[in-house]
Amino acid sequence: MGFSSARKSKRAARGFVDTIVPETASGESGSQYSKRVSRREFTQAIQRRARLRRIIVVVVCCVAVAVIAACAGIFAFLGSIDAKLSLKDSDAASALVAPKESGTFFTVVAADLDPEGVANAIAGPDAICLVRVDTQTRAATIVSIPANTQVTLKDGNMHQLREAATQEGDAALVRAVSGLMSVDISHYVKVDAAGIVRLVDSLGGVEVDVAEEVDDPTAGDVYVPAGVQNLDGAAALTLARASNFTDGAEVQAENQRKLLTQVSLRMLGNDTLGFLMGLDGMGDTFQTDMAVADAVALSDALRTMSADSVFGAMLPGYDLIKNDVMYYATSSDEIAAMMELVQAGENPVSQGSVETVDPSSFTITVRNGSGVTGGAAQIAEVLQGKGFKVTETGNTDSFAYNETLVVYKDDAFLPAAQTVVSALEAGRTVAGGDFYTFETDVLVILGQDWKPIA
Missing domain, CATH: 1.20.5 (Single alpha-helices involved in coiled-coils or other helix-helix interfaces)
Incomplete structure (x- = not known):
């Protein structure tokens, strides 16, 4: 070393x-x-x-x-x-208005309930709803609008609301609903019978509380008993189409609102992937202007919404037959009163709705109490044009009536008087008692508040 x-x-x-x-x-x-x-x-x-x-x-x-x-x-x-x-060849987007930042917007839902190949199918949507959605309060209001609601289209003639879509396009339908309800429409959804069946089946069925048994051969082969029922796609479609009830249109509209509510809540109950799979499964039978990303964001915002926060109402009005065609006539005053509640997020039927009846089911006497020359004949012509049976016209003993009165003989004819007020968009209902003498069911006294037609 x-x-x-x-x-x-x-x-x-x-x-x-x-x-x-x-x-x-x-x-x-x-x-x-x-x-x-x-x-x-x-x-x-x-x-x-x-x-x-x-x-x-x-x-x-x-x-x-x-x-x-x-x-x-x-x-x-x-x-x-x-x-x-996507709406594909639909022109609905041209009539839509971007929603405000408040989180509240209106959507028109139009459903064609006639299965492919069904006999006596009527062109156009069979069920139309205006839906108000409030993402901040996680609440919604569904207003049923009968497809035969009376509207005036570009040709200046009276039409059923469904004809706006068949004659002029989806944009015309959106504009007609917007004008009728005095609100901007931000979204449009259209679905057909096959889409309803496919969607409900993809959700494993929906639970609906059926108020009155459904046994309508014209609606489908499925019998649905009254009570809480878990409906598959075929039963759900039958429920939406059935109309042979005592109060046919109102019960049908209520069933459609219940079905729409439960389907929406079931979809919102899914996680994001489940929600997307549900949309994907509907294919071309469900169309909307809303992008998928926006739909997912909306579902996330409303995910905890419950059935208690969904209100429903029927558009106020009455049936009117003109030229052998059945229309649903409305009153702008009644619609405005209802929409005031809807806009406020309140239950639109919480204050009770005005009962109306067939205008041809009772008789009317018209008397001029305003002093306007020809006033009685003029108002009689207006009422007859709306389907009412005016059997007598004349003048009151004096022209001292400041307001128009609609007098009913007894309580049984109060709904008839309310129907007249709705049609005239003027007047106040009054019980006849012993003060007024007339032979018909209802007496209309023309007051000085009546504005003559130019």
């Missing part, structure tokens, strides 16, 4: 050894050897770190590729749903 100096050799001979540096085979000194080994280890460390960086880069790239592929798949999936649900 060699030592680097004579002094260290002598110390080693006496038994004192501080550090032993092995003699290298290369003959290099210890310091040279140490430097060489350090450089090699340093180089190896650098190489190890370089390999580690390359491995990390490869892993990150693989993860990035996987994420990009997943995102591409998601976007492709959402894009396919958007393509399926």
Whole structure:
């Protein structure tokens, strides 16, 4: 063993050894050897770190590729749903108004309930609803609008509301509802019979509290007993189409609102993926202007909404037969009163609704109490044009009536008087008692508040 100096050799001979540096085979000194080994280890460390960086880069790239592929798949999936649900050749978007930032907006839902190939099918939507949605309070109001509601289209003639869609397009239907209800419409949804069946079946059925048994051969082969029922797609469609009830139109509209409510709540009860799968499953039978991303955001905002926060109402009005065609006539004053509650987020039937009857089911006497020449004949013509039976006209003993009165013979004819007030959009109902003498069921006294037709 060699030592680097004579002094260290002598110390080693006496038994004192501080550090032993092995003699290298290369003959290099210890310091040279140490430097060489350090450089090699340093180089190896650098190489190890370089390999580690390359491995990390490869892993990150693989993860990035996987994420990009997943995102591409998601976007492709959402894009396919958007393509399926788009309004396609519908012009409804041209009549829609962007919702305000308040979180409240109105949607028109139009449903064609006639299955493909069914006999005596009527063109156009069979069920039309105006839906107010409030994302802040997680509440909604559904107003049923009969498809035969009387409206005037571009040709200046009277039409059923459904004909707006068949004759002029979806945009005309949206504008007609907007004008009738005096609100801006932000979204439009249309669905057909196959879409209803497919959607309900995809949800595993929906639970509906059926107020009156459904046994209508013209609506479908399914019998639905009264009470809480879990309906599959076929039964749900039958419920929506059935109309042979005592109060046919009102019960049918109520059933349609219940079905729409329960289907919506079931869809909102799904997670985002379940919601998307439900939309995807409906295919081309369900169409809307709303993008899938917006629909998902809306479902997230309303996810905890309950049935107790969904109000429903029937558009106030009465049936009117003109030229052998059945129309549903409305009163702008009654609609305005109802929509005031709807806009406020309140129950539109909480204050009770005005009962109306068939205008041809009772007789009317018209007397002029205003002093306006020809006033009685003029108001009689208006009423007859709306389907009422005016059997007598004349003047009162004096022209001292400041307001128009609609007098009913007894309580049984109060709904008849209310129907007249709704049709005239003027007047106040009054019980006849012993003060008024007339032979008909209702007496209309023309007051000075009546505005003659120019």
